Amino acid sequence: MNPLAASSTSDSVSATQPSLSLQTPAASRTGMSIPRVFTTPGSDPLEEITYEKRTSKIKNTDGSVVFEMENAEIPASWSQVATDIVVSKYFRKAGVPQKDSAGNLLRDQKGDVITGPERSVKQVVRRLAGCWRYWGEVHGYFATTQDAQAFEDELSYMLVRQMVAPNSPQWFNTGLNVAYGITGPAQGHYYCDPDTGEVKRSEDAYTHPQPHACFIQSVTDDMVNEGGIMDLWTREARLFKFGSGTGTNFSSLRGDGEPLSGGGKSSGLMSFLKIGDRAAGAIKSGGTTRRAAKMVCLDLDHPDIEQFINWKVNEEKKVAALVKAGYDNDFNGEAYSTVSGQNSNNSVRIAHEFFESVDKDSDWNLYWRTELRKAKAEGRAVKPCKTLKARDLWDQIGYAAWACADPGVQYDTTINDWHTCPADGRINASNPCSEYMF
DSSP: OTTTOBBBSSSSSHHHHSOOOOOGGGGOOOOOOOOOOOOOTTTGGGGOEEEHHHHHHHHOOOOEEEEEEEEEEEETTTHHHHHHHIIIIISSSSSOOOTTTTSOOBBOOSOOBBOOOHHHBHHHHHHHHHHHHHHHTTTTTTTTTHHHHHHHHHHHHHHHSSSEEEEOOHHHHTHHHHHHHHOBBOOSSSEETTTTOOOOEEEEESSSSSOEEEOOOOOOOOOOSTTSSHHHHHHHHHHHTTTTTTEEEEEEEEOTOOOOSSBBBOOOHHHHHHHHHHHOOOOOOOSSSSSSSEEEEEEETTTHHHHHTTTTHHHHHHHHHHTTTTTOOTTTTTTHHHHHSSEEEEEEEEOOHHHHHHHOEEEEEEEHHHHHHHHHHHEEEEOOOOEEEEEHOOOOOOHHHHHSSSEEEHHHHHHHHHHHHHGGGOOOOOOOOOSOOO
16 A cells, blocks of 8 residues: 555545655654755745636647636646646546545545546645655655755745746656555556665556656567567557657668568568557547657668658658648648658668768668678678668758658767767667657
């Protein structure tokens, strides 16, 4: 049972919203001292500002309502845009004990606590800052209880005044178990036991939640085994479900027409990227978190690089044809949902040698992935499967970026020259926004 949940009405919901404080003996604490900058001991920073009740309504372009909540309690200084974001996305929509205007729990005819959504920014801030404070106390981060309270108060002050903000998965997931006792079936996550250092499978979805925004995952040239193509779609879905984003370099996958070990030829990289695109698209913006955030990277010497560069360019032409035939051109409309490639940011990984080839107007070689791996293992030169003019390929990249904003360019050589932790291995990819690389 959650140590902060005083009682429970079911397997997934706490009957009360408990006090987020642990009484740990002062003598056992050797943690941090937290000086107060904005707050005063004994004064609740969330009660020092003015709130007002607002309606948040999100509509489609055709006027149909996607989401609506009335009487949401919002700081009066917040804009309507901020209101719509926090209410439609960050308010928990189910499992939260409901209270009347006097703060008393609402119960049904059987005496069970009535649950529903969060209805106030104060609830969300208390859930976040209270949980961070609770984890800090449990694991001995604070010197005293007073330091823990200062930590919670300072964060609460800054959050409610929009001075700071965590990433989206924190808003979505952090504190649901600590504040409300919400749990759920395990989703395939792991965590490091703080006492033993042992990596363990999570027993449920929210005791050790997924609060991280950015992931980078690898994929091997294998169809169904662990670490392979189909396994990646499962791992991506796990991250998307809880509001996180992920990026992968797909350069290990065989190109179109490349020989298979069992005979026949590969259907190519693009056939698999289209599957991943559809899987990511299944998580829509109307859900409880956000649209899937996905980065697809490809090395510039991959045999399917031209198809990859022009993927979205050609799909945009299809959209234009559909719009001309009478379909809506809204990004969430049927025209865009019909074509592929709309659920990821695409980037090409470019080595410095390519830019030298562009300067010299020389050739650029593409390589079968199986042949590349075999040649590296045997320590010999690799034979190209196709040769292009470097400037022609560079022109394709430039035109595609102008036409549809993809692909982005990742400077592979420079990125690894500047790698701060090279002993951990080279950097091959980024997260969807490309600010995170490792």
